[in-house]
Amino acid sequence: MATRGFGAPVQRTNDSRLLTGGGHYVDDIPLAGALHVAFVRSPFARARIKRIDVSAARAHSGVAAVYTADDLGALDVEMPLLIPHPCLIGPRTQRPLARGDVHHVGQTVAMVVAVDRYVAEDAARLIEVDYEPLPVELDLEKAIKSDAPLVHGDVKNNIAAHFVQTSGDPDGAFARATHFTKIRVRVERSTAAPMECRAVAARYDTVSGELTVWDGTQAPISVRGGLASLFGLDEDKVRVIAPDVGGGFGQKVLLFYPDEILVPFAAMRLGRPVKFIEDRSENFIGSTQERTQIHEIELAATKDGDVLALRDSFLHDTGAYIPYGIAIAQVASTSIAGPYRVPNIWVEFKAVYTPTVPVTPYRGCGRPHACFAIERAMDQLADELGLDRFEVRRRNLIAPAQFPYTRQGLLFADGLAVTYDSGEYAKALELIAKEIDVAAFRQEQATALKAGRYLGLGLAFYVEGTGLGPYEGGHVKVHPITGKVYVNTGLSGQGQGHETVFAQIVADQLGVDPNDVIVVEGDTGVFDWGVATFASRAAVVSGNAIHKAALKARAIVLEAASNMLEAAIDDLELVDGKVRVKGTDRGATLAEVATATNPLRYAFNKAAQSATQFAPAARHDGPQLGEGRAPGIEATDYYAPPHATWAYGVHAAIVEVDPGLCSIKFHRYLCVHDCGNMINPAIVEGQVMGGVAQGVGGAFYERVEYDVDGNPRNANFMDFLVPYATEVPRVEMHHMETPSPLNPLGVKGVGEAGCIAVGQVLASALDDALKPFGVAPFREVPLSPNAIFEAIEAAKGRRP
Amino acid sequence: MSRRIAPVLAERSDDPRRAINLTVNGEAVTRDVSTRLLLSDFLRHDLRLTGTHVGCEHGVCGCCTVLIDGHSARSCLTLAVQADGSAIRTIESVAADDGTLHPVQRAFKECHALQCGFCTPGFVMSIVSHFEEAGTLDLSEDGVREMLSGNLCRCTGYQNIVAAVRRAAELMGRGGKG
Numbered sequence: 001m002a003t004r005g006f007g008a009p010v011q012r013t014n015d016s017r018l019l020t021g022g023g024h025y026v027d028d029i030p031l032a033g034a035l036h037v038a039f040v041r042s043p044f045a046r047a048r049i050k051r052i053d054v055s056a057a058r059a060h061s062g063v064a065a066v067y068t069a070d071d072l073g074a075l076d077v078e079m080p081l082l083i084p085h086p087c088l089i090g091p092r093t094q095r096p097l098a099r100g101d102v103h104h105v106g107q108t109v110a111m112v113v114a115v116d117r118y119v120a121e122d123a124a125r126l127i128e129v130d131y132e133p134l135p136v137e138l139d140l141e142k143a144i145k146s147d148a149p150l151v152h153g154d155v156k157n158n159i160a161a162h163f164v165q166t167s168g169d170p171d172g173a174f175a176r177a178t179h180f181t182k183i184r185v186r187v188e189r190s191t192a193a194p195m196e197c198r199a200v201a202a203r204y205d206t207v208s209g210e211l212t213v214w215d216g217t218q219a220p221i222s223v224r225g226g227l228a229s230l231f232g233l234d235e236d237k238v239r240v241i242a243p244d245v246g247g248g249f250g251q252k253v254l255l256f257y258p259d260e261i262l263v264p265f266a267a268m269r270l271g272r273p274v275k276f277i278e279d280r281s282e283n284f285i286g287s288t289q290e291r292t293q294i295h296e297i298e299l300a301a302t303k304d305g306d307v308l309a310l311r312d313s314f315l316h317d318t319g320a321y322i323p324y325g326i327a328i329a330q331v332a333s334t335s336i337a338g339p340y341r342v343p344n345i346w347v348e349f350k351a352v353y354t355p356t357v358p359v360t361p362y363r364g365c366g367r368p369h370a371c372f373a374i375e376r377a378m379d380q381l382a383d384e385l386g387l388d389r390f391e392v393r394r395r396n397l398i399a400p401a402q403f404p405y406t407r408q409g410l411l412f413a414d415g416l417a418v419t420y421d422s423g424e425y426a427k428a429l430e431l432i433a434k435e436i437d438v439a440a441f442r443q444e445q446a447t448a449l450k451a452g453r454y455l456g457l458g459l460a461f462y463v464e465g466t467g468l469g470p471y472e473g474g475h476v477k478v479h480p481i482t483g484k485v486y487v488n489t490g491l492s493g494q495g496q497g498h499e500t501v502f503a504q505i506v507a508d509q510l511g512v513d514p515n516d517v518i519v520v521e522g523d524t525g526v527f528d529w530g531v532a533t534f535a536s537r538a539a540v541v542s543g544n545a546i547h548k549a550a551l552k553a554r555a556i557v558l559e560a561a562s563n564m565l566e567a568a569i570d571d572l573e574l575v576d577g578k579v580r581v582k583g584t585d586r587g588a589t590l591a592e593v594a595t596a597t598n599p600l601r602y603a604f605n606k607a608a609q610s611a612t613q614f615a616p617a618a619r620h621d622g623p624q625l626g627e628g629r630a631p632g633i634e635a636t637d638y639y640a641p642p643h644a645t646w647a648y649g650v651h652a653a654i655v656e657v658d659p660g661l662c663s664i665k666f667h668r669y670l671c672v673h674d675c676g677n678m679i680n681p682a683i684v685e686g687q688v689m690g691g692v693a694q695g696v697g698g699a700f701y702e703r704v705e706y707d708v709d710g711n712p713r714n715a716n717f718m719d720f721l722v723p724y725a726t727e728v729p730r731v732e733m734h735h736m737e738t739p740s741p742l743n744p745l746g747v748k749g750v751g752e753a754g755c756i757a758v759g760q761v762l763a764s765a766l767d768d769a770l771k772p773f774g775v776a777p778f779r780e781v782p783l784s785p786n787a788i789f790e791a792i793e794a795a796k797g798r799r800p
Numbered sequence: 801m802s803r804r805i806a807p808v809l810a811e812r813s814d815d816p817r818r819a820i821n822l823t824v825n826g827e828a829v830t831r832d833v834s835t836r837l838l839l840s841d842f843l844r845h846d847l848r849l850t851g852t853h854v855g856c857e858h859g860v861c862g863c864c865t866v867l868i869d870g871h872s873a874r875s876c877l878t879l880a881v882q883a884d885g886s887a888i889r890t891i892e893s894v895a896a897d898d899g900t901l902h903p904v905q906r907a908f909k910e911c912h913a914l915q916c917g918f919c920t921p922g923f924v925m926s927i928v929s930h931f932e933e934a935g936t937l938d939l940s941e942d943g944v945r946e947m948l949s950g951n952l953c954r955c956t957g958y959q960n961i962v963a964a965v966r967r968a969a970e971l972m973g974r975g976g977k978g
């Protein structure tokens with residue numbers, strides 16, 4: 001390989017398979033004789049179960065089993081609290097099947113296993129459940145009042161957690177400040193809506209005692225550990241495989257969704273493979289959601305716009321349970337000052353139970369909320385001080401010389417003080433200002449206005465703590481027969497392109513084509529050390545682990561080849577799948593080196609002859625495998641980041657609003673972003689563009705609506721509006737690359753970046769576009785035609 | 801787990817069944833199917849053509865798009881019995897037998913127009929049908945986006961799919977306006 005893999009827009013290595021229908025998503029795994037699952041789910045947000053009658057369902061032809069909580073034995077327990085934290089008050093988690101009370105519409109109450117899904121659904125309808133409905137309060141602010149009905153009888157005021165963090169001396173700074181800006185913002189409930197819903201299949205082999213689970217999860221190793229512990233099995237007897245997964249975005253990591261336990265349970269009980277393939281409506285009521293937060297943020301500044309301190313107090317809706325602890329609220333609270341110095345911070349949140357689908361991280365995980373709060377506040381500050389929006393930001397950005405920039409007292413999601421490692425924030429802001437050409441836009445805007453058209457400029461800056469620990473591993477092995485390189489890591493992919501970027505990393509070290517590097521991840525039968533895919537961490541944590549393992553493998557290759565070729569290591573190079581003596585045509589293929597490093601007795605092929613005991617290459621004194629040496633070319637290493645590495649970016653857009661139809665149209669969408677060194681710019685762009693599209697959904701279209709009784713009103717794709725190509729703008733992308741000083745590859749995560757800023761971009765663009773009407777600033781996302789209509793009406797004075 | 805007596809299980813449902821005859825990817829197929837079986841499930845489970853995906857089962861996402869008698873259709877909104885007598889084409893038939901990708905597939909690969917790949921077969925089928933049906937292709941930005949507006953993708957943000965449509969047109973020598 002003459003060209004470097006790292007940094008090149010290498011075409012993805014897996015695409016031909018996916019493009020020809022050769023993907024293997026969970027439901028595509030052939031499992032002869034598999035039975036299918038359907039659930040009975042609660043139609044009430046809060047109710048007490050008085051009676052369940054499953055007799056008709058059990059008697060239904062084609063039904064193999066029906067389970068309620070009473071049938072689950074040791075599995076009839078609350079699921080683990082995944083991330084404990086001292087500020088949690090009586091943390092409550094989900095159960096496989098409801099016992100006694102139900103806490104949200106969609107909660108699983110009974111499970112039917114039948115010959116096919118059609119019959120399973122028929123039988124589920126035959127199950128009679130008597131519920132005694134209980135009162136509910138859906139409004140977050142009312143839910144914490146003392147007279148509000150409780151989601152969990154023993155959790156007072158529905159407050160699941162209360163936490164305060166302080167950095168610097170906010171009180172002192174507030175006393176010194178001369179200008180104060182206080183606003184309230186709200187981000188609404190949403191959901192990840194991956195195109196493939198969740199899916200689990202399991203097979204139990206009574207001969208080997210092995211349980212194999214195919215789970216469209218982001219965390220196969222963690223699921224494996226949890227299942228082994230729940231079922232009392234040896235970890236090695238449980239194999240969890242995340243095959244191709246059709247998008248995850250955070251929703252596909254929870255230990256455990258009921259089906260993740262009950263499908264293996266039924267497979268073991270019934271001696272047949274069992275499958276649960278979630279349908280779209282179930283994904284809306286049975287798989288976790290995110291987003292609702294209400295922030296009251298106050299900035300304390302000087303008259304020239306230097307922000308000395310901020311106070312932020314917010315409510316975080318955690319839904320019916322809090323299995324993920326305070327993860328989302330903690331990320332929001334510690335990202336609250338964005339890219340700005342703000343040396344003094346006081347931030348408080350309360351996590352609140354509501355009788356709705358449980359909340360766990362969804363792409364962004366608190367960052368979109370924090371970005372929306374701080375950026376709306378910065379706009380307000382600019383307006384109040386008569387400063388330009390770019391200028392107020394310019395005055396507060398952390399300067400390159402100030403890195404590493406630590407916010408003592410704010411502990412990030414890795415439990416460590418927030419420390420931004422590197423960045424060129426001011427440069428990014430200048431770049432976007434130049435690309436959008438603010439002066440030219442102002443003219444265009446004025447001309448358009450004369451013609452009765454309303455254009456606005458939106459702007460948002462975001463930061464993203466990425467690449468969280470604890471660690472991941474990488475395993476590299478050169479196959480002696482084919483010379484292909486096998487690479488493994490423990491986390492799993494959901495379409496991000498891991499197989500390609502990890503291949504690029506290894507290809508560079510071993511001098512092979514990335515297409516000859518075969519990455520297998522997400523299968524505990526192959527590699528079972530590691531954690532999971534979340535928090536934009538795969539490239540950072542697994543990427544560096546694989547890089548370290550590849551360096552070790554390279555050293556083994558060089559040493560072995562130096563013996564074989566009788567040349568000094570410094571005279572060798574790895575190119576085109578060969579080790580070559582530089583400047584000569586003498587060399588050996590990787591396959592030959594791999595074969596020769598594995599001493600053999602039987603020459604099973606021609607190459608193997610060189611490794612047998614009487615072959616010249618193998619001749620040496622002493623044992624054929626030296627003390628402390630391992631056969632072949634194989635290496636494993638691990639990477640544990642010192643702390644999160646912070647990516648960032650600036651987005652801007654030009655949006656036209658039609659005040660008659662209250663519709664919007666993006667004329668331009670620009671993105672400057674910096675995720676450190678890019679392993680593959682094409683993949684980075686894909687991540688950012690996909691994130692922007694999801695952000696556009698969250699900014700204008702997608703909102704999970706609950707009525708006052710807690711019924712979701714739009715739990716399907718007809719009513720929950722995921723944008724099509726016609727709604728998503730073309731993104732003009734500009735890359736910056738400030739290497740992370742924290743890891744050998746200098747990379748930062750990019751998975752979540754795209755979606756963070758979009759709400760603020762749109763809200764600020766609408767403010768700008770509708771200024772001629774005198775509308776009040778938009779402070780809630782998603783926005784909607786209705787929100788635009790009401791804002792204009794209110795401005796006209798027709799409404800209060 | 802203690803060994804239990806194997807339960808007695810029906811091998812299949814008591815649903816009324818009917819024989820259907822159709823052509824799938826050029827091959828004649830005769831099967832006995834439950835009358836309520838969706839075409840998507842028939843293709844995926846009975847014929848094991850799992851490249852046709854199911855993202856919503858209510859006609860919105862387009863993941864399940866196949867060609868029925870040359871026209872793109874949602875296999876999740878079609879019963880298998882309705883396909884009796886028709887010719888179905890699925891994603892498995894698009895590349896050549898030797899594995900050479902169809903220009904639309906090749907363009908997707910070149911333009912990084914897929915990530916998780918779950919929506920991809922639906923997009924490819926629907927684009928292929930547009931290329932086969934339309935007289936003049938509207939290759940303007942808006943025109944291509946309109947062409948894609950029957951399919952949802954949650955990963956890519958569509959931009960590279962737009963690029964792939966144009967690239968495919970170029971590869972196939974299909975000019976168009978825009």
Ligand code: FES
Pocket residue numbers: 853854855856857858859860861862863864865874875876877
């Ligand atoms: S699965 Fe058929 S349109 Fe979504």
Ligand code: FES
Pocket residue numbers: 195246247495913914915916917918919920952953954955956
């Ligand atoms: S590539 Fe994942 S949904 Fe389109």
